Amino acid sequence: MYSFIFKSYIFNSHLLLVSEESQILLRILNGSFQTLDVIKERIFHDLFCSKANLDVIDMRQDNAVQKVNRDEQGSKDWSSKGNESNQEGDSTVGFNVLDAMLKRSLDRLKSMRERISSAEAGISNCTLEINFNKDAYVVRAMCLDGKLGAALSLWWDMIQNSIVPDVITHNYLINGLCKNGELEKAEWIVRGMLYRGPSPTCAAYNSLIRGYCLMNDVDKALNTFSTMANHGIIPNRVTCNILVHALCKKGLLEQAKNLFYKLLSKNHVRGSSDLITSTIMMDGCFKNGDTDQALAFWERMLKERIQVDKVSYNVVVHGFCLSHDVGTAYKYSCEMLKLGFIPDVYSYNTLVGALCRQGKTSDACYIYDVMTRMGVIPDQITYKMIIHGLCINKEIDRATCFLDYMLENSIIPEPLVWNVIIDGYGRCGDIQKASYIRGKMVAFGVLPNIYTYNALIYAKIKSGNFSAAQSLGKEMLLYGLTPDSVTYNLLIGAACNLGLLHSALQLHDELLRKGCHPDVITYTELLKLFCLQGMMREADKLFGKLLASGLAVDHVPFLILMKRYCRMREYNKVYDLYQQWLMTMPR
DNA sequence: CTAGGGTTAG
Numbered sequence: 001m002y003s004f005i006f007k008s009y010i011f012n013s014h015l016l017l018v019s020e021e022s023q024i025l026l027r028i029l030n031g032s033f034q035t036l037d038v039i040k041e042r043i044f045h046d047l048f049c050s051k052a053n054l055d056v057i058d059m060r061q062d063n064a065v066q067k068v069n070r071d072e073q074g075s076k077d078w079s080s081k082g083n084e085s086n087q088e089g090d091s092t093v094g095f096n097v098l099d100a101m102l103k104r105s106l107d108r109l110k111s112m113r114e115r116i117s118s119a120e121a122g123i124s125n126c127t128l129e130i131n132f133n134k135d136a137y138v139v140r141a142m143c144l145d146g147k148l149g150a151a152l153s154l155w156w157d158m159i160q161n162s163i164v165p166d167v168i169t170h171n172y173l174i175n176g177l178c179k180n181g182e183l184e185k186a187e188w189i190v191r192g193m194l195y196r197g198p199s200p201t202c203a204a205y206n207s208l209i210r211g212y213c214l215m216n217d218v219d220k221a222l223n224t225f226s227t228m229a230n231h232g233i234i235p236n237r238v239t240c241n242i243l244v245h246a247l248c249k250k251g252l253l254e255q256a257k258n259l260f261y262k263l264l265s266k267n268h269v270r271g272s273s274d275l276i277t278s279t280i281m282m283d284g285c286f287k288n289g290d291t292d293q294a295l296a297f298w299e300r301m302l303k304e305r306i307q308v309d310k311v312s313y314n315v316v317v318h319g320f321c322l323s324h325d326v327g328t329a330y331k332y333s334c335e336m337l338k339l340g341f342i343p344d345v346y347s348y349n350t351l352v353g354a355l356c357r358q359g360k361t362s363d364a365c366y367i368y369d370v371m372t373r374m375g376v377i378p379d380q381i382t383y384k385m386i387i388h389g390l391c392i393n394k395e396i397d398r399a400t401c402f403l404d405y406m407l408e409n410s411i412i413p414e415p416l417v418w419n420v421i422i423d424g425y426g427r428c429g430d431i432q433k434a435s436y437i438r439g440k441m442v443a444f445g446v447l448p449n450i451y452t453y454n455a456l457i458y459a460k461i462k463s464g465n466f467s468a469a470q471s472l473g474k475e476m477l478l479y480g481l482t483p484d485s486v487t488y489n490l491l492i493g494a495a496c497n498l499g500l501l502h503s504a505l506q507l508h509d510e511l512l513r514k515g516c517h518p519d520v521i522t523y524t525e526l527l528k529l530f531c532l533q534g535m536m537r538e539a540d541k542l543f544g545k546l547l548a549s550g551l552a553v554d555h556v557p558f559l560i561l562m563k564r565y566c567r568m569r570e571y572n573k574v575y576d577l578y579q580q581w582l583m584t585m586p587r
Numbered sequence: 588c589t590a591g592g593g594t595t596a597g
Binding site: 140143166167168169170171172174175178201202203204205206207208209210236237238239240241242244245275276277278279280281282283310311312313314315317318321344345346347348349350351352353379380381382384385388416419420423451454455 | 588589590591592593594595596597
């Protein structure tokens with residue numbers, strides 16, 4: 001019998017009780033248990049030594065009492081085991097007294113259960129249930145693994161079998177769904193919890209709030225925030241951190257600050273949580289361009305003797321990089337180092353990124369060397385920034401070296417990285433190397449995308465091979481890629497420059513048929529062509545279409561037409577165009 | 588045990 005009692009005692013935090021009456025009863029039972037503290041520990045120990053006790057215990061309906069009777073057998077072993085090392089007599093007396101107490105309680109429980117059952121007939125046959133089941137752990141693991149469909153169906157199976165998982169398992173599910181953007185399902189689970197239990201906790205609501213923030217729906221997040229209050233759940237620091245972060249990201253610094261101070265006034269405990277909120281605020285200020293405000297938060301942290309950490313230093317370093325003050329950023333990096341914080345991949349990437357953006361690729365490569373020597377492993381982001389920076393600086397061969405480092409370290413770059421190098425070689429007119437990289441990309445299992453093809457088409461055109469460019473345009477269709485306006489603009493532009501009127505018009509026609517939208521570049525290229533060919537009627541017509549299209553028109557089409565009409569000495573036309581051009585300018 | 592802060596961006 002005691003084995004049953006103590007199993008339920010240990011798991012009583014997982015007990016699901018729908019009715020108030022049964023909760024009262026549980027409290028009575030718990031009261032009895034408290035007198036058993038002496039032997040509790042030993043039985044607790046036994047419980048954890050015996051795997052068999054981890055099975056589901058079914059306490060439903062009449063089973064409850066039967067179960068107790070069945071377990072009575074086993075309890076003898078338990079108590080005798082216990083007696084080996086403890087005062088023999090005391091325990092036995094204790095058991096006898098408690099036997100009586102508990103039996104009385106259980107009889108009352110039985111009658112209460114019957115009344116509850118008849119009252120809730122059909123609604124709930126899982127009123128009293130121990131929510132301990134190894135399936136719950138499978139649900140958790142599936143959630144962490146991102147297998148939410150499977151997790152949901154297993155959870156549903158459990159519910160159907162009247163086994164209600166504990167609140168933490170529910171939180172795993174809710175959190176997984178929220179991270180996946182499946183907010184409706186998460187909300188549905190929370191509603192179910194409100195109805196059948198276990199009651200949702202702060203963590204569940206925090207997951208929902210974060211989920212809405214990730215969907216960029218701060219209003220919904222704030223709604224959930226008040227729903228939570230309506231259910232009597234007090235938000236904690238995590239709640240506030242999520243909301244402060246979201247408000248900062250939206251640029252609502254004032255609202256974020258208000259929430260920040262509200263949080264501080266409510267809670268006087270200083271510690272790591274305050275550090276996180278302050279770091280979020282500081283980061284928000286830096287990103288919204290308010291360096292002074294950010295530094296004010298930094299100073300406040302130092303004044304309040306909040307122990308700053310690596311992350312807050314990284315935020316400051318990044319903040320100065322954002323305000324184009326790499327010198328000061330570097331100073332803070334050194335300060336951080338002096339204080340004994342070991343820079344991590346974030347610290348180095350921040351500096352590498354800032355240096356690349358300034359075109360200081362040699363310095364960026366130097367930082368790369370330092371980080372590898374310090375044993376910090378460069379990641380995708382490090383390589384991406386360096387390769388991009390080098391390609392912008394036309395140091396394509398050096399960029400290719402970094403691509404090789406990546407491959408040597410079994411990091412397969414995303415298409416963007418390959419595309420940047422292919423584009424770099426193409427722009428330098430090195431079609432061989434561009435094609436070689438594309439071949440390597442395919443060999444590593446990375447599929448070329450529309451950017452790859454546009455870069456290759458550009459390369460072909462640049463090297464004067466229009467027909468090769470055209471066949472690339474056909475080839476991409478085989479891979480299921482649809483040419484976009486950039487592709488057509490490249491090809492139309494090339495055709496125009498070669499004076500291939502027919503090809504250009506054909507391509508333009510194809511563009512329209514494919515449902516692509518011609519942009520200013522398309523119009524400008526064709527306009528140039530018509531002017532070169534002296535087809536002024538078509539040129540005027542096209543120009544009218546461009547102005548009517550609602551596209552933002554720059555000066556180039558005006559200049560092309562005006563130049564042409566100048567040469568034709570049609571100065572009235574030139575003047576008209578000039579007036580029209582003035583009209584398009586912002587006053 | 589579950590929830591919260593920092594690096595990139597054709």
